[in-house]
Amino acid sequence: MxxxxxxxxxxxxxxxLAGPIRQRHDxxxxxxxxxxxxxxxxxxxxxxxxxxEILADLAGVDTGHAMQVVYHLWAxxxxxxxxxxxxxxxxxxPRVPSITFLWKGAEWLEREAYDxxxxxxxxNRDLRxxxxxxxxxxxxxxxxxxxxxxxxxxxxxGVRQMERTHVPRDAPATGHIRRTPAx
Amino acid sequence: MTATRQPTxxxxxxxxxxxxxxxxxxxxxxxxxxxxxxxxxFPPRTEREAEFYTVGDGEMLINIGPHHPSTHGVMRxxxxxxxxxxxxxxxxLGYLHRGVEKICENADFHQTITHLDPLEYVSSLFxxxxxxxxxxxxxxxxxxRRAEYIRVLSGELNRISSHALAIGFHALDLGGLTPILYSFxxxxxxxxxxxxxxxxxxxxxxxxxxxxxxxxxxxxMSRLGDWMSRATTEINANLGLLNENEIFxxxxxxxxxxxxxTALRMCWTGPNLRATGLPFDLRRxxxxxxxxxxxxxxxxxxxxxxxxxxxxxVDEIKQSxxxxxxxxxxxxxxxxxxxxxxxxxxxxxxxxAGIEGPRGEYGVYAVSDGTDQPFRFRIHDPSxxxxxxxxxxxxxxxxxxxxxxxxxxxxxxxxxxK
Amino acid sequence: MAVTxxxxxxxxxxxxxxxxxxxSGVAEPVxxxxxxxxxxxxxxYRGGQGGLEITHLAEIEAxxxxxxxxxxxxxxxxIIPTKADYIVDLIRANSLWPLLSGLACCAFEMMSSATSRxxxxxxxxxxxxxxxxxxxxxxxxxxLTTKMAGPLLRLWEQMPEPKWCVAMGDCxxxxxxxxxSYSTVQGIDRIMPVDVYVPGCPPRPEGLIYGMMKLQQLVxxxxxxxxxxxxxxxxxxxx
Numbered sequence: 001m002x003x004x005x006x007x008x009x010x011x012x013x014x015x016x017l018a019g020p021i022r023q024r025h026d027x028x029x030x031x032x033x034x035x036x037x038x039x040x041x042x043x044x045x046x047x048x049x050x051x052x053e054i055l056a057d058l059a060g061v062d063t064g065h066a067m068q069v070v071y072h073l074w075a076x077x078x079x080x081x082x083x084x085x086x087x088x089x090x091x092x093x094p095r096v097p098s099i100t101f102l103w104k105g106a107e108w109l110e111r112e113a114y115d116x117x118x119x120x121x122x123x124n125r126d127l128r129x130x131x132x133x134x135x136x137x138x139x140x141x142x143x144x145x146x147x148x149x150x151x152x153x154x155x156x157x158g159v160r161q162m163e164r165t166h167v168p169r170d171a172p173a174t175g176h177i178r179r180t181p182a183x
Numbered sequence: 184m185t186a187t188r189q190p191t192x193x194x195x196x197x198x199x200x201x202x203x204x205x206x207x208x209x210x211x212x213x214x215x216x217x218x219x220x221x222x223x224x225f226p227p228r229t230e231r232e233a234e235f236y237t238v239g240d241g242e243m244l245i246n247i248g249p250h251h252p253s254t255h256g257v258m259r260x261x262x263x264x265x266x267x268x269x270x271x272x273x274x275x276l277g278y279l280h281r282g283v284e285k286i287c288e289n290a291d292f293h294q295t296i297t298h299l300d301p302l303e304y305v306s307s308l309f310x311x312x313x314x315x316x317x318x319x320x321x322x323x324x325x326x327x328r329r330a331e332y333i334r335v336l337s338g339e340l341n342r343i344s345s346h347a348l349a350i351g352f353h354a355l356d357l358g359g360l361t362p363i364l365y366s367f368x369x370x371x372x373x374x375x376x377x378x379x380x381x382x383x384x385x386x387x388x389x390x391x392x393x394x395x396x397x398x399x400x401x402x403x404m405s406r407l408g409d410w411m412s413r414a415t416t417e418i419n420a421n422l423g424l425l426n427e428n429e430i431f432x433x434x435x436x437x438x439x440x441x442x443x444x445t446a447l448r449m450c451w452t453g454p455n456l457r458a459t460g461l462p463f464d465l466r467r468x469x470x471x472x473x474x475x476x477x478x479x480x481x482x483x484x485x486x487x488x489x490x491x492x493x494x495x496x497v498d499e500i501k502q503s504x505x506x507x508x509x510x511x512x513x514x515x516x517x518x519x520x521x522x523x524x525x526x527x528x529x530x531x532x533x534x535x536a537g538i539e540g541p542r543g544e545y546g547v548y549a550v551s552d553g554t555d556q557p558f559r560f561r562i563h564d565p566s567x568x569x570x571x572x573x574x575x576x577x578x579x580x581x582x583x584x585x586x587x588x589x590x591x592x593x594x595x596x597x598x599x600x601k
Numbered sequence: 602m603a604v605t606x607x608x609x610x611x612x613x614x615x616x617x618x619x620x621x622x623x624x625s626g627v628a629e630p631v632x633x634x635x636x637x638x639x640x641x642x643x644x645x646y647r648g649g650q651g652g653l654e655i656t657h658l659a660e661i662e663a664x665x666x667x668x669x670x671x672x673x674x675x676x677x678x679x680i681i682p683t684k685a686d687y688i689v690d691l692i693r694a695n696s697l698w699p700l701l702s703g704l705a706c707c708a709f710e711m712m713s714s715a716t717s718r719x720x721x722x723x724x725x726x727x728x729x730x731x732x733x734x735x736x737x738x739x740x741x742x743x744x745l746t747t748k749m750a751g752p753l754l755r756l757w758e759q760m761p762e763p764k765w766c767v768a769m770g771d772c773x774x775x776x777x778x779x780x781x782s783y784s785t786v787q788g789i790d791r792i793m794p795v796d797v798y799v800p801g802c803p804p805r806p807e808g809l810i811y812g813m814m815k816l817q818q819l820v821x822x823x824x825x826x827x828x829x830x831x832x833x834x835x836x837x838x839x840x
Contacts, residue, residue: 282779282785
């Protein structure tokens with residue numbers, strides 16, 4: 001629980017914070033809007049007092065009302081983990097600028113968030129599906145994608161017939177894939 | 184769902200062929216079972232795809248398919264090669280994507296710990312550890328010291344077995360069939376020990392929120408004592424088979440070199456990052472559990488190539504043996520599990536926990552909404568990011584060097600694909 | 602459903618008596634109506650609308666060997682006693698070469714059963730072949746996802762017969778812990794015929810060895826003979 005870090009972040013990013021900085025155990029949490037992501041992350045990475053050079057994780061979260069992208073960072077300057085939550089992405093068209101200009105390794109993490117949630121990372125040169133097959137038409141970790149109680153009882157051996165029609169823009173135009181849920 | 188049930192036993196049907204085949208209507212996959220041409224059958228959707236699938240003069244796209252003898256798991260690499268030299272790579276993942284995060288959202292907190300085991304299946308305890316740490320942060324639970332020591336002890340044993348396997352597979356992928364057998368000897372001994380402690384050889388399911396599942400028992404201690412008395416000599420002999428092997432050294436030296444700055448930009452952690460010269464180990468950089476009380480070094484090497492990664496793993500095994508010694512000497516008495524209610528309902532909140540696993544930083548981000556199931560359960564795996572660096576490490580080398588680099592990065596596809 | 606055989610025997614018509622060599626060198630197939638047998642059930646084989654014709658190369662039609670509907674042992678070879686079968690099965694059972702098809706965690710227990718402590722080389726199974734063309738038994742070890750189902754089925758089809766399949770681990774037997782998942786196949790018997798199921802998560806190497814010994818017994822009893830296998834989920838209704 002690093003109070004100095006909290007004061008430093010509050011003074012540096014006062015105008016961009018979308019909520020209070022919270023601290024619990026050894027984590028400090030920062031909330032910003034999606035448009036502020038590149039500037040805040042660049043400041044966190046480059047400034048000599050902050051030096052958050054290690055991106056530990058990039059995750060998408062679907063809260064039911066909105067989508068979030070959560071970044072976890074580590075710095076040698078503070079004993080806390082820093083969590084940056086880019087909150088307020090819409091659930092229908094979630095867009096957030098990509099941080100691949102800072103960490104090239106975020107490319108695949110962003111691909112994964114796109115694959116699971118449909119979050120478009122603007123500026124990512126390679127935003128396509130990474131886990132699901134390229135002609136898959138749903139985003140599995142969204143809250144409106146349901147798992148059946150027993151996949152074996154469904155004729156499709158899975159949830160293919162329950163997929164919603166949120167078709168990703170990059171889904172290939174092949175004839176044999178249905179765009180509407182079957183049955 | 185209003186679809187009608189299909190009969191489950193089709194052996195009496197005479198109008199469909201008796202063996203399954205791709206044309207069989209009973210194959211219950213709605214997509215056509217795919218042909219795996221290297222070139223995707225639709226126009227490129229991203230810049231990188233267009234750049235990769237544009238083949239120059241003399242270049243060829245080949246598919247190192249999801250099934251290949253390199254035993255790290257099922258991964259597909261589309262390689263653009265010019266003769267024997269690799270020009271570019273496109274790894275295709277997802278052949279082991281099991282939807283663990285979605286399953287964990289529908290399971291209780293205790294059940295999610297079991298679901299994490301098969302991710303990095305050779306080091307299952309390190310998969311469970313950040314999850315229990317994140318839940319302990321959400322619930323504000325204090326873990327008894329004896330439980331922490333047992334966690335460290337079993338974790339370091341698991342680290343030794345994981346590194347031994349990594350070394351063995353490194354040699355196996357380069358064609359050496361002997362070191363893998365020695366590695367499996369080490370692994371089998373350690374895993375039998377852990378089976379005496381946890382009940383399972385591989386997917387241990389041992390850590391619990393607030394402690395561990397059971398105390399040390401006589402069988403575990405006797406096997407451990409027996410093994411420790413010969414561990415150092417055995418490990419030096421068996422795993423040091425390759426240290427001076429000319430073929431191994433010449434194949435790995437200078438291959439897949441990366442410098443610290445690039446590695447940090449690629450979000451590398453763990454032994455791969457320490458082999459580039461940066462002594463970043465979460466056990467010292469962000470201490471958790473009882474690691475502050477234990478005395479061990481962080482091995483680091485400066486070259487950043489495959490050989491450095493291999494030698495670093497051998498060094499880490501020796502450090503783990505030191506840690507196990509100290510754990511055994513300093514083991515406190517007490518309970519091994521904190522008192523918790525059966526049904527856990529943490530306050531709404533978020534928690535992140537990251538630990539140092541054998542491959543790097545293994546992390547769990549748990550979001551709780553006040554119910555007994557996690558709202559979002561995000562697993563961060565280190566091998567995912569190491570595989571991303573293929574495009575930096577391998578172009579310019581030969582195809583066989585892809586194998587060496589892949590093996591030295593030690594990915595486990597269960598964790599990569601979740 | 603019984604198949605009745607016409608007692609008239611092979612139907613030799615005038616146009617199959619002598620077949621000159623085709624001028625282009627390419628042997629054109631000859632399609633003759635099926636007069637060897639007919640199915641009892643009127644609905645079988647698409648109600649007799651089609652598919653019953655027999656297609657032969659012209660030489661086979663001319664030589665009369667096409668008259669047999671069971672082409673396994675033909676002519677003089679039919680009288681070789683079943684002891685040959687027994688020896689051949691004994692040979693096959695004691696050198697089952699597995700295909701290296703480890704997908705996930707169970708692969709490590711499979712490898713552990715192949716290495717020094719639990720050595721399946723005692724039963725001749727050490728060479729894990731990388732190529733399906735050289736393998737006898739496909740031990741599917743690890744979770745099968747829908748993305749991997751295609752390649753795995755291709756591997757199975759590429760294996761030459763006789764071939765057997767062992768489903769190792771809970772994920773391949775029935776979906777296991779991934780029963781609710783959106784991207785796994787709930788048991789590989791949905792897409793390929795399975796001979797031996799080895800449950801466990803993961804099964805101990807001794808368990809896999811027990812399964813392989815059962816497979817050997819199966820091979821010797823010719824119970825796993827591929828045309829008679831049933832394909833489909835083996836979980837009964839209501840479970």
